[in-house]
Amino acid sequence: MPEILKNDGIDRLIIKSTQEGLPVTARPYHVIAERIGVDVCTVMQRINTMQEAGIIRRIGVVPNHYKLGYRANGMTVWDIVDERISELGQEVGELDFVSHCYRRPRHLPEWPYNLFAMVHGYNRNTTEQYIDYIREILGDAVRSYDVLYSTRLLKKSGLRI
């Protein structure tokens, strides 16, 4: 386990007690402090340290994008020549309609795609225009591609550790 979580288990307790979310009450860090039996300054310090270390990416809200009107959410998947994937993945990831962009392993022969980019639009038409734009960027580095639209959210919960 990394150094940062060795400290008397307090970080772990903070993580455990906030993985369902932060209490929506005037002094949320006090509530956490009471739950785990340490003072509030310690809780806030540890949270700041975890944020600096990247253990906490950020604190804030996660909207349900369907409910915000993003109805056409396509997982675009591309078979890109290996030599160019880093450069092109970077370019695609920077587009403002792409929320996640990763390189992942192929599973040949059924799954030839190694670049995944999540594209979000209010409707299919817009999303398809975004996808055409990506296709132009990728140019002749693409051997084939596909788009998988989500049809149903089967589960969404916070992280459990």
Place this chain on the structure above:
Amino acid sequence: MNITDKQIINYLQSGFPVCEHPFAVISEKLGLTESELISRIQLLLDKGILSRFGPMFNVEKIGGMYSLVAMQVPVADMERVTAIINQHPQVAHNYERDHKFNIWFVVALEAGKKLSTLLETIEDQTGYLTYNMPKLDEYYVGLKFNA
């Protein structure tokens, strides 16, 4: 959802202060009272417009891991298989997609826990293969959803 709710959502996607009265700090910036902000956030959570409020953890930094896993399941068997997958607390989210590979779920594992063990369990319980697609590289992402 009104304009104030939209402002709250857009504002709070980029961060939340760590101090004794964090809602008071934000409410001042948004021109609301502290209690108004708190009750609006709670309502947005209750309505499911927000799926989470709080810290977002990166399990990889504490020795854990994520992966994306795909399955091909006949439509007639979807409900049974979904119920089996979703009962595992390590499954953070799960989407049905219109493709031969129609189930896609994300797993978040604690340090020391084996992904292969979980996937073997799911294969045994469901009778279908799992296709493990962990990320090999992550590219810069900038999107925030506009409310």
